[in-house]
Amino acid sequence: MLDARDLSKVYGRGKQRFEAVKQVSLTLHQGEVLAFLGPNGAGKTTTIKMIAGLVRPTQGRVAVVGEDPHRQPRALRHIGAVLEGNRNLYWRLTPEENLEYFGVLRQVPRKVAHRRGLELLARFGLEEKRHTPVQKLSRGMQQKVAIAVALIHNPKLLLLDEPTLGLDVEASEMVKALVRQIAQEGRAVLLTTHQLDVAEELSDRVAIIRRGRIIAEQSTESLLKEFSSSTYHLEVEGDLSPQQIHTVTQLGATVQGTQITYAGTPENLYGLLGALSPVPLVSVQRDRADLTQVFLKLVKDQPDTSL
Amino acid sequence: MIDLLHAELKRTWIQFIRYPTEVISGIVIILAVFYGLFTSAQYIAGPGFAFGDRLDSVVLGYAMWTLIISVNNDIAINLQIEAETGTLEQVFLSPYGAPRVFLARAFASLALRLLILIVVLLLLMGLSGSRLAFPPILLLPLASLLMAGYGLAFLLGAGALVFKRVQQILGIFQFLLLFLLAAPLEESMGLIQYLRFLLPMLPSTGLLRDLMARSLGLDWFTYGLALLNGIVYFALGLFVFRWAEATAKQRGSLSGY
Numbered sequence: 134m135l136d137a138r139d140l141s142k143v144y145g146r147g148k149q150r151f152e153a154v155k156q157v158s159l160t161l162h163q164g165e166v167l168a169f170l171g172p173n174g175a176g177k178t179t180t181i182k183m184i185a186g187l188v189r190p191t192q193g194r195v196a197v198v199g200e201d202p203h204r205q206p207r208a209l210r211h212i213g214a215v216l217e218g219n220r221n222l223y224w225r226l227t228p229e230e231n232l233e234y235f236g237v238l239r240q241v242p243r244k245v246a247h248r249r250g251l252e253l254l255a256r257f258g259l260e261e262k263r264h265t266p267v268q269k270l271s272r273g274m275q276q277k278v279a280i281a282v283a284l285i286h287n288p289k290l291l292l293l294d295e296p297t298l299g300l301d302v303e304a305s306e307m308v309k310a311l312v313r314q315i316a317q318e319g320r321a322v323l324l325t326t327h328q329l330d331v332a333e334e335l336s337d338r339v340a341i342i343r344r345g346r347i348i349a350e351q352s353t354e355s356l357l358k359e360f361s362s363s364t365y366h367l368e369v370e371g372d373l374s375p376q377q378i379h380t381v382t383q384l385g386a387t388v389q390g391t392q393i394t395y396a397g398t399p400e401n402l403y404g405l406l407g408a409l410s411p412v413p414l415v416s417v418q419r420d421r422a423d424l425t426q427v428f429l430k431l432v433k434d435q436p437d438t439s440l
Numbered sequence: 441m442i443d444l445l446h447a448e449l450k451r452t453w454i455q456f457i458r459y460p461t462e463v464i465s466g467i468v469i470i471l472a473v474f475y476g477l478f479t480s481a482q483y484i485a486g487p488g489f490a491f492g493d494r495l496d497s498v499v500l501g502y503a504m505w506t507l508i509i510s511v512n513n514d515i516a517i518n519l520q521i522e523a524e525t526g527t528l529e530q531v532f533l534s535p536y537g538a539p540r541v542f543l544a545r546a547f548a549s550l551a552l553r554l555l556i557l558i559v560v561l562l563l564l565m566g567l568s569g570s571r572l573a574f575p576p577i578l579l580l581p582l583a584s585l586l587m588a589g590y591g592l593a594f595l596l597g598a599g600a601l602v603f604k605r606v607q608q609i610l611g612i613f614q615f616l617l618l619f620l621l622a623a624p625l626e627e628s629m630g631l632i633q634y635l636r637f638l639l640p641m642l643p644s645t646g647l648l649r650d651l652m653a654r655s656l657g658l659d660w661f662t663y664g665l666a667l668l669n670g671i672v673y674f675a676l677g678l679f680v681f682r683w684a685e686a687t688a689k690q691r692g693s694l695s696g697y
C-alpha cells in the first residue's frame with residue numbers, strides 16, 4: 134500500500150537550514166494501522182505531508198499503491214487525509230455539500246459522490262446534521278465529517294494527523310471505533326497522536342520518531358512485550374495458611390495479605406499455583422508495560438546521535 | 441472536468457448565498473455604481489470612458505473592470521484565506537492537480553460575477569428605459585481580454601501561494617488594470633505602437649475601442665495578435681502558478697503563513 138523510502142526533509146537554507154526529517158522509511162500493508170509517534174516537532178506532520186505529496190522531500194521517494202504522488206497526481210486517488218488543525222472542510226457548506234464537493238474534487242463522478250456521501254453520513258451517525266453548516270457543528274462532529282470526507286473517494290491509504298486532538302472522551306471513542314472499522318475494510322491507516330492509549334488500542338505497529346529519525350519500529354504487541362517485565366501479580370480470596378506462606382516465600386514470591394508478587398520464570402509459576410491450592414484465585418496478571426512507559430523510555434534513553 | 445466545473449459553480453454559489461447580508465451589500469454596491477453610470481455617465485471617473493463615451497461603452501468599461509478585478513480578487517484572496525484556514529491542502533490533494541482546480545474556480549467566479557452583473561444591468565435597463573446594445577463580434581476581443589485577465593489571476597494566485605500577503609498587491613493591481621483597460625496606446629506612434637502588444641490585455645482593449653467608440657470593423661490581423669497576447673499571458677500565468685506550487689511544496693508552506 135505505502136512504501137516510503139529514506140525520506141529526508143531540509144527546511145530553509147544557510148543559517149536557517151534545519152533537517153526536520155532524516156532517512157525515514159515506512160511501509161504499510163492493507164488493513165494495517167501504524168501509529169506514528171514522537172514528541173512535538175519530531176517531524177511527524179512533515180513526514181505525513183511528504184507522503185501526501187504536499188511537502189516535497191529533499192531526498193527519498195514515496196510509492197502509494199506503486200504510484201508517486203509527487204510525480205503522478207493520479208496517485209492521490211489512493212490517498213485520503215485529515216491533516217492537523219481543525220479546518221479540513223468548508224465551514225459555510227453543510228456536511229452533505231462538503232462530501233459531494235470533495236468527492237468530485239477527488240475525481241468521483243458527481244452522482245456517485247452524492248450517494249457515497251449519504252452512506253457515509255448514515256454510517257457516521259450524522260444524518261440529522263447533514264443540512265447544518267459545518268461551522269455550527271461540534272468539534273467531534275466536524276472531525277467525523279472530516280474523516281468521512283477523507284473516505285469519499287474510497288482511498289486505500291488514510292492519513293490521520295492527530296485525529297483525536299481536542300476531542301472529549303466520548304468523541305475520541307467514536308473516532309477510535311471508526312478507525313478500527315476503516316482498517317477492517319482493508320484500508321491502511323497511518324495515524325499520529327500524542328494520546329498513547331489511543332495508539333496502543335488502535336495500532337498494529339508503532340513507529341517512534343525523535344528529532345527526525347525513527348528510533349523504533351515494530352509491532353505494538355512485541356514492543357510492549359519487550360518492555361514488559363516478567364513479574365506476576367496474583368490475588369487470592371481469603372487468607373493463606375502459615376504453611377502455604379512459607380512454601381510460597383521459599384519459591385521466591387512475596388506475600389502481602391491476599392496479594393502475591395512473583396518474579397520467576399513462567400514454568401515455575403505452576404509450582405507456585407500448586408502451592409496455593411485450594412485457596413480460590415481472584416486474578417493472575419503479568420506486569421505489562423503500557424505504551425506510555427515504553428515511549429518515555431525510548432525517547433529519553435536514546436543517546437543523542439543527531440548533533 | 442465538467443463535474444469539477446459544476447462542483448465549483450455549486451460551491452461558489454452556496455458560499456455566496458449562505459450569508460444574505462453579504463449578498464445584499466455586494467449587489468447594492470454594484471447597483472449604485474452602475475446606477476451612477478446610467479444617470480450621469482460623464483461625472484464618474486475611472487475606466488468608464490475606456491471604450492468610448494456612449495452609455496454602452498461606459499457600461500462595458502466598468503463591467504470589464506469589475507469583472508476582472510473580482511475574478512482576480514476571488515482567486516488570490518481565497519487562496520490566501522484557505523491557506524490560513526487549512527482547506528487549501530485538501531484542495532492540493534486533488535488528483536486533477538491544482539492548476540485545473542483553480543481554473544475551474546476562476547470560471548465559477550466569473551460566472552457568478554457575470555450573473556450578478558447581468559441581473560443588475562437588466563434591472564437598471566428596466567428602471568431607466570435605456571437600452572444597451574452590443575454587437576456579437578465583441579465576444580472575440582472579450583475572449584482574448586479575459587484570457588489575459590485569467591493569466592493575471594494566476595499570476596496573483598502564484599503571488600498568494602508564495603508570499604501569502606496579497607492585499608497590497610491587489611490594491612496596486614486595480615490601478616494597473618485601469619491603465620491596461622483605458623490607455624489608448626493604439627493611437628500612439630512609433631515604438632509604443634509595437635510595444636503595446638507585449639502588455640497584457642492592451643491589444644484586446646484597443647480592439648474593443650475600435651468596435652465601440654470608433655465604429656471600425658474588427659481588424660483580423662490585430663485580433664490574431666490580441667489572441668496571441670491572451671494565450672501567452674494565460675500560459676505565463678499557469679507556468680508561474682506551477683512554479684509557485686512547487687516552491688510552496690518545497691518550503692512546506694502550503695498551509696499557514
Ligand SMILES: Nc1ncnc2c1ncn2[C@@H]1O[C@H](COP(=O)(O)OP(=O)(O)OP(=O)(O)O)[C@@H](O)[C@H]1O
Nearest residue numbers: 144153172173174175176177178179180691692693
Ligand atoms: N514549513 C516549515 N518551514 C520550516 N520549518 C518547519 C516547517 N514545517 C515544520 N518545520 C519544523 O520542522 C520540525 C518538525 O515539524 P513537524 O510539524 O513535522 O513536527 P510534528 O512531529 O508534527 O510535531 P507536533 O507533534 O508538534 O505536531 C519542527 O522543528 C518545525 O519547526
Ligand SMILES: [Mg+2]
Nearest residue numbers: 177178179217
Ligand atoms: Mg504535527
